[in-house]
Structure formats: structure tokens, C-alpha cells
Amino acid sequence: MAEAADKPKVKVRFYRFHNRLKEKAAGAAGYKGTGEIPAELLAKAEEALEQMSEDYPDWVSKLVDRLGDQHRRCVDTPEKRRTYFEELRSIAHDMRGQGGTFGYPLISEMAESLYQFTGPSSGMSDNHVEIIKAHVDAMRVVIKNRIKGDGGEMGTQLMKSLHAAIKKYEGRG
């Protein structure tokens, strides 16, 4: 047992397994090259994504309605604003990750901004609530007009007026 005692303790272990997934995918055992997913499947998947993108404005308008509801509650019941802000933030989080995927990066951008304005350290004054309303209104315009991509001139104008509204109400604290 002297040998075992002398042997230094293992500090690093490397695990090297044969590539089971590749065997599953390529079939042939010992297959060495790289592979790909058949082009026709990719095309089909792109098509399915396209199809879902068409449903996206309907889906997202429900979320914007929920944002609108929460905003109204912030106005009606100011003492519960913290709870409503959390809900707003959670909806905004979902939206910021989706918009771009479905061709609506403006929605993602606006949702990201709303997410930042509803954080735990954000203020909850009436002016903050107005900023929330400005976001909801801007999103409604994007959806109503199906403004895809950066929205060109209209998109630029929309973001400009959102930023102007933020600046106006932020200045008031």
C-alpha cells in the first residue's frame, strides 16, 4: 500500500466519451466528419417561424392590453403600485425577448425601456406612471400599423416621441 500512499491525489479529471449523439444523428458508427440538417427541413422550419410571426401581432396585442390594465391600476390604486410595477416588468421581460424574433425589434426596444423603468429601484411617482403610459401607447401604434423592422421614418419618429415623453416626465421627477 506504500505505493498508494505516495501517489499524489488526483486534482483534475477529464472525461472523454465517445460521441453518442453523433452516432444517433448520423447512424454510421465511427463517422468522423461534420453533418448538417437537411435543407428542406430548414426551409420548412423557416416557414413555420414565418407563420408564427404572422400571429405575433395578435399575441402581443394581448400583452399590451395587460400592460394597459396594469397602468390603469397604477392610476386607480397608487398605494399598490409596487405590485403593479412588478407585473409590468414581468410582461416587459417577456416582450423584449420576443419582438426581434418575429420581426418587431421596435417592440423589443420599447419593452426593454419599460423593463428598465419598472425595476426595483425605479421611482413610482405619477410621472413614472405617465412614462409607462407613453410606452404602452407607442407599442399600440407599432402593432396597429404592423410596423416591422426599424419602421423607417415612422419608427424613428415613434422612438423620438417616446424618448421625448420620457425626458419630459423624468424631468419632473
Added chain:
Amino acid sequence: MAQYDLDRFSVLVVEDNLFIRSLIGNSLKTLGVGRLFTCEDGGDAINFLKLVKEDPMKAGTMSIDIIVSDWQMSPVDGMMLLRWVRRHKDSTDRFIPFIMITAFSESERVAEARELGVTEFLSKPFSIEAVWKKIISVIDRPRQFVHTSTYFGPDRRRQQIPFDGPDRRVLTEKSPEVEIIHG
């Protein structure tokens, strides 16, 4: 170049957002993934993975080949799921490829997931091309797993880049402190 057939693959998608969940699900199915399982948050996923281990008949699969998980979910997020998969004694397969979907671009959060042993990142918004590229990468370029006192997960060094400076690594593959396990 071989054409891959994913019909024998079982993939678990963990995402709290219904729209994104069905989007990823549909995309994977259309790309040929044979069996698709979905969970709404990390806790749900842990329960499902336990079921696969304890009662595969009931779970509907003998194993899961790849996990695709969102990061920010409630109550159990993607990081907690990843930690469970890589480190918990009840984990069914601590070596399973784990693709983390993330809306965060902050590098420190990405570093955090790397330290916990993530395999790949898929950042939102994503395209079909991005999804299949990650799947192909998992299949074609698996990395050895490294187990040290502070880390367990895929080798964070993805490539061998020539380096002119002195080699400060204390241990090499030949060192007695290093054990290589083949399987």
C-alpha cells in the same frame, strides 16, 4: 457531409413563455427532433428529469439528449436548473448538453453560466439558423468534461490557440494528479 436525422433525439425545452416555448418546440420538431418534452420552469424540469430516472415509462422516454432552457424563469430559473443538472446527486445525466437561452448580453452573466458548466448559449432574438447551428455544434463538437475542486462542466477552452508566452499550467495530461476517464 452527412445529413443528420434527429428522429431518435429526445429534447427537453424549458421556457416559461408559451409563445416562445411553442416556437422552439415547433422549430425543433420541424428540424426532425423525434421526441420533444416541454416544461414551464426549472422546478418543473427537475421533477420531469427525476421522473425520467425513476419511471421512464411514465415519463415517456428513457433519457434526454439535450436540454434547451430559458434563463430567466420563476420560481426556479435556468441557472438553478443548470446547477442541479451538473452537480446534484439526483441528476440523471451530469454530462448532458445544456443550451441556455438568454436575453442578457451582459458578459458577467454569461461568465456566470460558463462557470456552472453551460454547453452553448442561444441569444434572443434567435433565428432558425441559430437554433440548428447550436444543435449541430452540440453534436459535432462535444468537449471533454473537466472536473476540478472548483469546476465541473464542458472544457471552457474550446480551441487550441498557439501562445508565445511561457506555459504556466502546472499540470499536464501526463501529471499523476490528472486522471483521464474514457467512456
